[in-house]
Amino acid sequence: MKRTMSSARLQPPALPQSLPALLDVAVLEAGNGAFRLLGKAPRWLRTLWPEAAAAEALHPESAFSYLAYFMEEARAVWAGEDGEMLRSDPWTELDREGHEWTLQATAMRLEGRRLLLISFPMTDFETVRRLLQEARNQGLQHHRLLKEIDKREVLLHCIVHDLSTPLAGIKGSLTLLRDDGQVRPEGEGLVRIGLNQVEKMQRLIREILATFSAEVQPLLPTLVSRDDAPDLLRALQDVAASMRPVAMLKDVRLRVAADPGGTWKVAAETTRLERVLFNLVENALRHTRPGTEILLRLEEVDGCVRVSVEDEGEGVPEELAPSLFEKFATGGPRPGKAGLGLYFCRLTVEDWGGMIGYEPRPEGGARFWFRLPRPSAGAGDVS
Amino acid sequence: MLGASAVGKTSLVKRFVEGIFSERYLTTVGVKIDKKSVRVGERSLDLVLWDLNGEDRFQKLSMSYVRGAAGYLLVVDGTRRETLDTAMVLHHKVRAVLGETPFVMVFNKADLEEEWVFSDEDLRMQAARGWTVLKTSAKTGTGVDEVFMQLSARLLELE
Incomplete structure (x- = not known):
């Protein structure tokens, strides 16, 4: 036998007016062209949108620009089946003192009523943001390191081409002077010093090249x-x-x-x-x-x-x-x-x-x- | 505000709206909304600035946000070449949604110009397409007001 209950018994007791405020959620119901606030306004809403607590006909999209965008998508939910729900991305608003408030909106259709809930983000917003921040910082650091490596490559290029080539020329000239016997005996010592210095410079260049190429070579088996x-x-x-x-x-x-x-x-x-x-x-x-x-x-x-x-x-x-x-x-x-x-x-x-x-x-x-x-x-x- | 992550979108908005700069801005998740009224000649304009999360491998920009935008700033980090590529991709995506819409291309971080990977010639090449291309530094404030004012002027021209 199908059991029926009287409408009086079906009607649940009304939820306490202060419940949304305690949960930090603003619950708005869409009516004809405007919204009305259900229950007491949470404290953050009174800060960001003081008029919401007093006015009868509310237009949340005028208080929160982001909602103008969200409403367009929410309308499809409100026109749909009971129980449908759409949650927005987090967005950040500034209050008059310049403090940031990150919020999230949820549109739902419940028992034929078109509801808009505004609250702090349901997801662990700060954790997500911290992870993103860390990942991006590491990305930037990686980019800086790559640039440093590039600079080193340029340095090596300079050493090889801008130092080695003239050094080879100097060494060749000094060697010719020494070997052709065109240098007076008192100048021979100077030529020898010059050649020693050139060879010292060439060793230094080889050392630098060998070192930096060794940093790369371990990557290759x-x-x-x-x-x-x-x-x-x-x-x-x-x-x-x-x-x-x-x-x-x-x-x-x-x-x-x-x-x-x-x-x-x-x-x-x-x-x-x-x-x-x-x-x-x-x-x-x-x-x-x-x-x-x-x-x-x-x-x-x-x-x-x-x-x-x-x-x-x-x-x-x-x-x-x-x-x-x-x-x-x-x-x-x-x-x-x-x-x-x-x-x-x-x-x-x-x-x-x-x-x-x-x-x-x-x-x-x-x-x-x-x-x-x-x-x-x-x-x-x-x- | 469109661009790759960490190009300075939030910093540009903060500099323009509040006249401040910090090295410690947190990455934008979702959307940050700011407002500022400007005067262009005899006329005033209320700007609602949507600072959108940066586009990178971790977060994609939702194109649905750009619907209804009257104009946009395309922000590039002068020290990172790949941010120009991101800006170009975003530009084409936005045009597919909005059609011809006023925008200004911004090369930010002019205070780090010794680390720039773009030359003035590179910027001229972008400008040669008929685009407005400007250098800014959110850190020092250089060029920031001019960017927003140029975009505002172009928005008013369309009215």
Whole structure:
């Protein structure tokens, strides 16, 4: 049997007038050409739209410009089925004191009544905004970093083209002067100084280029097969041989110490490996004393090959040791050095999965070392 | 106010309406609405400025907002080339909705001109299309009033 109830019993008790205000929601009902406020106006509405609490016929779109846009879409909801609802995006209004109020509107049709609710955003507006802010800040930061990289590329371009080319010209001219015997004996010293300075500048340029290209190269895998892997002993001997004349001028001996029966193949790339060795030996030569020895030692440690370059100089001041392998760490005023040599060594060795470090020698002097893994069988990625 | 995110739309409005600038404006989510009355010659005009969220990978601009706009500012960040691309895309989308409508192209952040990726020649190329192209700095206020006044004048011309 279908049960019916009297209309008196169907009529629910009216909602408390203060409920919308307590919930911070303005509830407006559309009538003929105007709206009326249902219940008590929330405090924010009295601030933003003081007339709303008193007037009978309200036009919310005149108080909130955004609603003029929203009403057009809301009309479709009000003309539709019961229970339909449309929620606006958040929008921000300013009060007379210039404070921002972010609001959100909802249009709905309920029991034939056309309602417009205005409230604070239903979504966690501040969380959304914070996330967007963070994402956009990171986007801007990323953009700034890309620009910095671009600037560096330009700098490199300048170094290569604007410095290298004239330096090559100067070197060529000085060499011709020297070799043609056109320089008087008293001028020969000056030509030699000029040539030395040019070579110093060229080394510096190579160092800068090697360093910055090393920052990019780790992104690219270096494939080295076991057969192609360089022999560290041979590389060390080659570098020592090439630097022996300079060492002799400084009255410094270069000695290579390694087990001749050992195998010293490492996972590396020959050109950059020689550059690392060159930098370390050159560093030792600059800081050792005349009449001393630089020992280039090879040994096996924990399945890796370890190279150490030991000198008998004054060693590295304790306060500088932690930053030795950082970019532009010069360890004091040294004209002509950019502080990039050891930084390049670290980038390169770490790129190959190795480690690099410094320790003072107990008997005095410095010991720079690095270790590299051995190559795996067959081709392998050593980056 | 149309443009990519972080080109300075909110800053331009704040500078124009309130005469202030802050480095700490929060990103606009949805719409911010501001009002200002201006005088152009003997006539006055009430501007209702809709500062819309920036267009980027995180938020898309709802084209329904531009319906009913009398004119618009197309804002570009002089230090970021891609913001011009965004502005051009928005311009074409808006024209599809509004048809021929007055607008001014604004290259903002003139205070950072040493970091600009656009030359005066680039700006002249935009102006050569018959567009009004102006440089502004919401930070220093340079050119800001002029932008809004030029747009206002063009709106009144159409009446």
